[in-house]
Amino acid sequence: MTELTLEESSEKRELFEKQIQAGEKIEPKDWMPERFRKQLIRMISQHAHSEIVGMLPEGNWITRAPNFRRKKTLLAKVQDEAGHGLYLYCATETLGIDRSELVEQLLTGKAKYSSIFNYPTLSWADIGVIGWLVDGAAIVNQTSLAKTSYGPYSRAMVRICKEENFHKKQGYEIVTGLAKGTPEQRDMVQDSVNRWWWPSLMMFGPSDKDSPNSKELLAWGVKRRSNDELRQRFVNLTVPQAKAAGVTLPDPELRYNEETQDWEFGPINWEEFWQVVSGNGPCNRERMKARQDAHSSGAWVREAAEAYAEKQQRKRAAA
Amino acid sequence: MTAASKENNCKTGETQWDLWEVFTQPKTGAPHEHAGSLHAPDREMALQNARDVYSRRGEAVSIWVVPAREISATLPDDSGPFFEPGNDKVYRHPQFYSVPRGIKL
Numbered sequence: 197m198t199e200l201t202l203e204e205s206s207e208k209r210e211l212f213e214k215q216i217q218a219g220e221k222i223e224p225k226d227w228m229p230e231r232f233r234k235q236l237i238r239m240i241s242q243h244a245h246s247e248i249v250g251m252l253p254e255g256n257w258i259t260r261a262p263n264f265r266r267k268k269t270l271l272a273k274v275q276d277e278a279g280h281g282l283y284l285y286c287a288t289e290t291l292g293i294d295r296s297e298l299v300e301q302l303l304t305g306k307a308k309y310s311s312i313f314n315y316p317t318l319s320w321a322d323i324g325v326i327g328w329l330v331d332g333a334a335i336v337n338q339t340s341l342a343k344t345s346y347g348p349y350s351r352a353m354v355r356i357c358k359e360e361n362f363h364k365k366q367g368y369e370i371v372t373g374l375a376k377g378t379p380e381q382r383d384m385v386q387d388s389v390n391r392w393w394w395p396s397l398m399m400f401g402p403s404d405k406d407s408p409n410s411k412e413l414l415a416w417g418v419k420r421r422s423n424d425e426l427r428q429r430f431v432n433l434t435v436p437q438a439k440a441a442g443v444t445l446p447d448p449e450l451r452y453n454e455e456t457q458d459w460e461f462g463p464i465n466w467e468e469f470w471q472v473v474s475g476n477g478p479c480n481r482e483r484m485k486a487r488q489d490a491h492s493s494g495a496w497v498r499e500a501a502e503a504y505a506e507k508q509q510r511k512r513a514a515a
Numbered sequence: 516m517t518a519a520s521k522e523n524n525c526k527t528g529e530t531q532w533d534l535w536e537v538f539t540q541p542k543t544g545a546p547h548e549h550a551g552s553l554h555a556p557d558r559e560m561a562l563q564n565a566r567d568v569y570s571r572r573g574e575a576v577s578i579w580v581v582p583a584r585e586i587s588a589t590l591p592d593d594s595g596p597f598f599e600p601g602n603d604k605v606y607r608h609p610q611f612y613s614v615p616r617g618i619k620l
């Protein structure tokens with residue numbers, strides 16, 4: 197790309213700001229500030245990595261699903277998450293970075309992914325609770341991001357949102373089933389809710405006052421709602437669902453505020469959040485190793501596909 | 516068409532295959548629409564991957580894959596002058612013409 201004079205670039209910036217103000221989408225070939233590009237690459241690729249790493253905790257239960265219906269469902273869900281990762285890598289690539297570089301950032305630990313996936317899936321109930329709470333939280337976030345100002349990200353989000361509903365529903369079905377089950381099943385699902393509730397709230401990221409990127413991203417319309425707003429929306433949606441399912445959310449401070457019509461909740465343990473983000477969660481190392489192993493043991497498949505493509509091409513040339 | 520353009524540009528051994536743009540037709544009679552893109556070493560795999568990535572729930576009855584680098588596109592910069600010729604020709608729209616009152620055309 198050619199260097200712009202100062203005047204040109206201020207003209208371009210003005211046009212960019214105008215597009216954002218008017219709620220128009222920014223498309224890959226439009227001029228955009230370098231910082232906008234960088235922040236988008238960081239945000240969308242983190243999102244892509246989360247979809248990919250997110251397959252691991254659930255993949256853990258595919259071979260042990262309690263029946264064939266649940267097994268098929270879980271396989272389909274995990275496959276969807278792989279698809280989500282791919283849509284998002286493609287969206288990131290439109291910003292001028294190669295997927296190979298993004299994959300490298302993930303495998304070398306340079307890139308971050310959602311900290312929720314660094315918690316272990318200890319029981320079958322976790323599969324239900326993940327679908328209900330983790331996918332539920334993701335849906336709240338992604339529904340808001342479907343209106344993001346960057347065209348390819350927005351389109352990927354719309355596609356993803358359509359698929360997520362089934363993820364949440366199948367999870368909630370497992371939860372309500374177990375909650376109506378034997379005392380052991382009820383204990384198992386309550387234990388699972390106890391472990392996943394707070395990490396699910398942390399999925400929305402740090403509180404607005406401690407989120408350095410949020411202000412800028414909101415101003416650019418990349419984010420449409422702040423972390424705290426989305427978190428509140430999620431709590432408001434989830435409390436009645438927990439009641440209906442017959443499980444208890446592990447927060448003694450949870451209470452309804454008639455005035456704001458919000459479910460107020462107790463303080464989040466941000467110390468734990470930062471520990472997990474910085475690599476000290478229960479499964480950080482295990483997840484990274486699983487990704488690295490999957491990548492290297494899949495190398496022969498990629499090589500075979502390439503060899504086959506080359507052979508076909510030679511045949512075509514000879515014909 | 517060249518096959519796998521290998522650019523083994525990182526230690527992890529991830530190869531960067533060609534980028535393909537995917538167009539899907541949701542039902543017969545509808546136009547093909549851009550669905551997204553993917554990487555594949557050849558057109559067969561591009562089609563198979565397109566089916567798996569962009570049509571897991573019957574979203575398509577037909578799929579096109581096109582190597583991204585074969586696509587020519589206008590640039591935002593020249594879009595003004597490029598589309599200009601169409602903008603000042605109001606007579607291409609039906610509202611430009613007057614018809615006697617009470618007549619339905």
Ligand SMILES: [Fe+2]
Binds near residue numbers: 247277280
């Ligand atoms: Fe997903």
Ligand SMILES: [Fe+2]
Binds near residue numbers: 277331334360363
């Ligand atoms: Fe999901």
